[in-house]
Amino acid sequence: MxxxxxxxxxxxxxxxxxxxxxxxxxxxxxxxxxxxxxxxxxxxxxxxxxxxxxxxxxxxxxxxxxxxxxxxxxxxxxxxxxxxxxxxxxxxxxxxxxxxxxxxxxxxxxxxxxxxxxxxxxxxxxxxxxxxxxxxxxxxxxxxxxxxxxxxxxxxxxxxxxxxxxxxxxxxxxxxxxxxxxxxxxxxxxxxxxxxxxxxxxxxxxxxxxxxxxxxxxxxxxxxxxxxxxxxxxxxxxxxxxxxxxxxxxxxxxxxxxxxxxxxxxxxxxxxxxxxxxxxxxxxxxxxxxxxxxxxxxxxxxxxxxxxxxxxxxxxxxxxxxxxxxxxxxxxxxxxxxxxxxxxxxxxxxxxxxxxxxxxxxxxxxxxxxxxxxxxxxxxxxxxxxxxxxxxxxxxxxxxxxxxxxxxxxxxxxxxxxxxxxxxxxxxxxxxxxxxxxxxxxxxxxxxxxxxxIGGVVASWVAGAASAWLHAPLFAGAALLMAEGLPGRAKCLSMLLVVFAAGAWMVQGIGGINGLFAVLLLSGGLVIAAAGLYRSDARLGYYPLMAVLLLSNVALLRASTSLEFFFAWEIITLASTFMLALSTAARGVMLQFLLFSLASAFLLLTGLAIARAVIGTTDLSAFLAAGPVAAPAFVLIALGCMVKIGVIGVHVWLPAAYAKADDDFSAMLSAVVGKVAVFGLFMAAYQAARSDAGLELARAVGWIGMLTTVVAAFLALQQADMKRMLAYSSLSQTGYIITAVALMSHLGWVTALYLVANHLLVKGILFLAAAAVIERTGLKRLEACGGLARRMPLTFAVAIVALVSMSGLPPLAGFGGKWLLLSAMVDRGWYGPLALGVLATLVGLLYMVRFGHAVFLGPLKPEHAELREAPAALLVPQFVLVAGILLLSFFPKLLMDPVSAAIDPQFASTLVWQGMSLELIYAYWNPARAMAGAVGLALLGAVLLWIFYRISRRPSRSGSPTGFFSYYRPLLAPVLASHAERFWGAVSVAVGGAAGTARRVYTGNGQTYALQVLAYVLVLYFFVVAVPMLGGG
Known part of the structure; x- marks a missing residue:
């Protein structure tokens, strides 16, 4: 019936x-x-x-x-x-x-x-x-x-x-x-x-x-x-x-x-x-x-x-x-x-x-x-x-x-x-x-x-990507969304607990380089996310998105197929975009951030599709046997990762996004989210090297990395906004990592991983220190600060540790990383990038000195006489990150040994450089000649610039470091006028103009529309009937 x-x-x-x-x-x-x-x-x-x-x-x-x-x-x-x-x-x-x-x-x-x-x-x-x-x-x-x-x-x-x-x-x-x-x-x-x-x-x-x-x-x-x-x-x-x-x-x-x-x-x-x-x-x-x-x-x-x-x-x-x-x-x-x-x-x-x-x-x-x-x-x-x-x-x-x-x-x-x-x-x-x-x-x-x-779940099952761990970030976000009625700090604690529990479950079974990245990004992400406790406001939607973001990082590193990898990549993009949208100041740059992120994703997608067409599978491990025929795929994957990193030329989205995001989220973007693209670039380079594909492009990538380092350093030196300076600084330091990856050697990759760890720790500290300064003073401009070391001594101390480590000065971790990089470039005969590296070291020292002096030294402003130290919720994560820097500096083998073994277990024991195994390199730890030379040249350049400034300055001009930087900024501005911004602005105008021209066919007149319909039929008839006849004739 x-x-x-x-x-x-x-x-x-x-x-x-x-x-x-x-x-x-x-x-x-x-x-x-x-x-x-x-x-x-x-x-x-x-x-x-x-x-x-x-x-x-x-x-x-x-x-x-x-x-x-x-x-x-x-x-x-x-x-x-x-x-x-x-x-x-x-x-x-x-x-x-x-x-x-x-x-x-x-x-x-x-x-x-x-x-x-x-x-x-x-x-x-x-x-x-x-x-x-x-x-x-x-x-x-x-x-x-x-x-x-x-x-x-x-x-x-x-x-x-x-x-x-x-x-x-x-x-x-x-x-x-x-x-x-x-x-x-x-x-x-x-x-x-x-x-x-x-x-x-x-x-x-x-x-x-x-x-x-x-x-x-x-x-x-x-x-x-x-x-x-x-x-x-x-x-x-x-x-x-x-x-x-x-x-x-x-x-x-x-x-x-x-x-x-x-x-x-x-x-x-x-x-x-x-x-x-x-x-x-x-x-x-x-x-x-x-x-x-x-x-x-x-x-x-x-x-x-x-x-x-x-x-x-x-x-x-x-x-x-x-x-x-x-x-x-x-x-x-x-x-x-x-x-x-x-x-x-x-x-x-x-x-x-x-x-x-x-x-x-x-x-x-x-x-x-x-x-x-x-x-x-x-x-x-x-x-x-x-x-x-x-x-x-x-x-x-x-x-x-x-x-x-x-x-x-x-x-x-x-x-x-x-x-x-x-x-x-x-x-x-x-x-x-x-x-x-x-x-x-x-x-x-x-x-x-x-x-x-529901349709998405069914489609993922049909596509063969319905694993619980792959969708765990979304489940965690949905669960936290149900707790949006809780107070702000309670939501932050709930997020940390959920991410810790789910992340610990998801990390299990991840080995090799993926496992090291997963532990690094999960632990670093949790530490930096804990800084969110300094805010008591509701931040609707922020903590569910943060959980999705952090767990998607782990999901990407656990991916075994290109589909799983790309799914997690896109989820990270979306979570980052909507977290930017939650900030009133960052909504204006959200679209630019998203479009460049999608462009990088589409380059990545095309590369993964070509690789699948070549090798016949989406299994990432099979990429190692792809061979030279897969070179276009690796090139597109590398390009996608570099767009996401923001290398010079496609960097226009990065400084605004980092500067205008919520202060604690800026730290997350720089220290953690940016490492996802670095991992993608690393894996593309590793697989290309193992499959003998695209090795000739390594030098070009190395040049791109060093040019990014130098130009971003100069741009950082010009900034008056502390967060924009740190944003360009972050990009500049990432350029070193790109160059290390481009060396296409085991030592280069070990160096890259070491630099990644140091970058995460340093940038986490500096952006959180900036957040503390902004929280207490309400100021972002460097010139408006000064003398804060007297009122915020703990923040000053952790910032100095981070600046020293980033600069490459001994005895902290940055020293070892840059020594390995510069020495490896000498070993490969990359003298051009090496020269740029020395120049970048000089400029880096200048903007680091400027940051430290402008914010913490000099005379204290009268309105800041009663400032208090940063909130404990901001200081504690910085102390943890400082502990990481010290551990990495004085016990480097804790990271170097597992890194060298993870890169390629069958070659780990035979990894030899300059007659020494990697273990012996750090056992001897005698990098004086390479690094001292680079730092010495940088300091010499700085002294010469200071002498020239003192000789040529007018008597009325201040002889302070502030005057020094004010003197050189106008000289650098014409050289560093951002052609990239102009280029992408012109592209935007051209696309908008093309759209305006195309829509002129719509007159609003019904008779015209009817004629267009008839014309379309005639054109269709022409291509179906007349063109084959002409061809046959």
Missing amino acids: VEGLLQPLNIFLLGLGGGFLIPLLYRLSKRLPAVAFWAALAGIAVISGACLWRLLGGADAFEIQTAGTAPPLAISLRLGLAEGFFAFCVNLAALLGALHLWRRLRDSYTFLLLYLILVMGINGMIMTRDLFNLFVFLEIVSIATYGLFGLGQTRASLAGAFKYIMATVLASSFFLLGTVLLYHVTGTLSIDEMLARRDLIAGPVGTTALVLVLACLVIELKPFPANGWGLDVYETAPAGVAALVSVGVSAGVFFALFKLMPLFAPHLTLVAVSAAVTFLFSNLIGLRQTNVQRMLGCSSIAQMALLVLALALLLRHGEDEALPLIVGGLFFNHLFAKAGLFWLAGAVQRQRIRDWNVLSAGAPFILVFCSLLVAIAGLPPFPGFWAKWELVLRLAEHGGYAWIAVVLFGSLLEAAYLFQWFGRAAKAGRRETGGRVPPWDLFPAAACVALLT
Whole structure:
């Protein structure tokens, strides 16, 4: 009985029956149409869900033939796995959409009827196996959509609806004409029969028929540039109706295209090119949108184009088995993420982006909003991430690097305008406020987030990355999110306990270099995170994100496949981005940070995809046997890591992010988060060396490292803001690590690990010391401080230890690290980088002296006479880090021995340099000649600069160190004017200009849009018919 009711045909009975019944019930009672509507709509969703469940359990596809006979005398319907998945998703979205639109729908039973008919029509487009019946359902959907546009009740909405009618009527006419011609050449309207007889579709008539049918379906999906009518509708229609058109109607059209795609097999490349152009230009145009719904319309068109692009390319390469994860994942992701964003736009009721203010909408709204943005951008843990990963891998297997560039560049553009929207909406201090969104209005979008989360879990399982430890950071963050009602310090303690417990579990089983990095980053991260106890404010969202960040570091180091590695990399990026967004001062730089991070991630993704195509597996250990053929992969991986590190040229995001982040988070960014990219670079270099790939590029990387060290040191010397100085200093010191990695030798790598440990300890101390100074004085400018050693002696002491260690002066750890590096460069004959290293040592000494003198020495300002020492919560982590420096300085073998053994166990015992094993090097510990020479030259340069300054200064000028630095800064400024900032600024302006030029095709004139549709069909016909004829001629 129940099984008989849960048949696909009953979907149409409920749709048609409900449509006829609603007007009759209205005559009996005005409340009854609502009951019938919800019963019918819920019934449609339940039936499709039940059928899908049975299909997943192994049942045969539902084949339905009406009128008791076979086609063409009967309507043929089919509900297989693909149809069931699409239908159930659309029906579920329609159910949530009706909740969102309910205040409008309930005003008139006509709208209830139209909504129900529209949903039924989409189901018909998905299930029908008859071409003429597909036309009928297409017309039913169009008519119902036209009627629902009436919910707008504005002139702009009615004008947009009229343009929509003009374009879709043209498209339907093409489809009908194409159907007639196909019937003429094949003698059937059954899609299955037509596919079996597709050899008959030839000659001018058959080709024209295919072009007309293809043109209709592509136009319905709104290709560039013939899509202005669609954008106008998305902008002017009620948000709920725009959402239904975006995800529901488009889903029906896309599935119709999917069914008919075998007919278009000779033209798959043309379909892919059209989709690629639409994907790129729609996202480009999205950059210049100021209206929220129009911007979402650009994204919707781009996402559907990506679906068509993926479908065409996968079918062209015969990758049918990848369709469920890639096409299904992209479809599911777009359906619920885009619908949720449209519904949020409707709930907020702010058309212009600048009028949004999510900070006033409440924490639940912010969580839902951010989750949907992350999902639509194709980032983890949602289905779009897993689908894009698999798509890029499949394209790399077939050498489709141009297609990969299109997918990733378009995705970067989309992320740019979506997160630009978030950044503008999160800015505080504006007069326009949004107010809290009622829970009922938020529910449909929140349900979408829940569905996307479930979909992400399923997609990760299909992709083979559903390990509990990989998702543990997200589970920990979600658990801490439930404790957001606790006091600030209680939340910080809870975070530390959760990270310690989960991190200790995750670290188990990690060996080698990965294990050393994991212990170093986890322990260092916990120590620095503990400094958060100095703040008692709530810091909503900060501690859950901190847990996600710290545990994702460990997950990345535990990864055994490239997919696990990339997943953790992206989670680290997202956690860092949103932690920046929590700081009012850093929101302005959040977008720049994210875009460079995504660019580095996409370079990494391309490299990993090429490596997988070469070696045939995503197992990271197999990369060691890749050979020289994998050199491009290692180059791209190294480039991605260097962009994330922020080497000179792509460093523009780093100083602002470090300087404007919360003070304790700046320490985390510099000391811990930056080491993730260093680890990636190290592993790329190690695997390249072991597989004899890309060794000739090592010198270039070494030069990049040393140039970064020198230029960043000069830039640090110029800074007046203490945190910006420390940011450039951090980058400068990281340049040493890059050079050590580039040495491509065991000694170089041991040195790199030693420098990594020293950098973490030093930068953790200095940024926390800066946080202490800012906490007590409220000042960031160096010139505004001075003499604080008298009031903050403990902070002064730990800062001096860190400065001495960073400078490379004996006897602390930095001395040993730089000695090893400079000596190794001499051994390799790298005299050019060596000279830069000496110069960097000189400049480094200057800015370190400047920092120490400006902040702690000199006269104490009168307003600071009553300052207290830094809070214990800031001092204790610094003491722990100082203890680490002392341990590393006086007992270096505690680190060096396990490092040398971990790099390559089979060579550890035979690692010899200058006639001594590594153990003997530190046993003798006699680095006087190399390091003393470098430090001596640096000190000599500093003395000469001081003498020149004293001779040339005017009598009125102060002879203090402050005057010394003030004298040289103007001389250095012209040399160090940041060309990188100008270059990237010019790139931004150029992309914005291109977006402005591209959107000029949208005039708002309906006749122009109709002509563009006709022109698109003619161009399509030209490429399908005329170009092959010319080629044949």
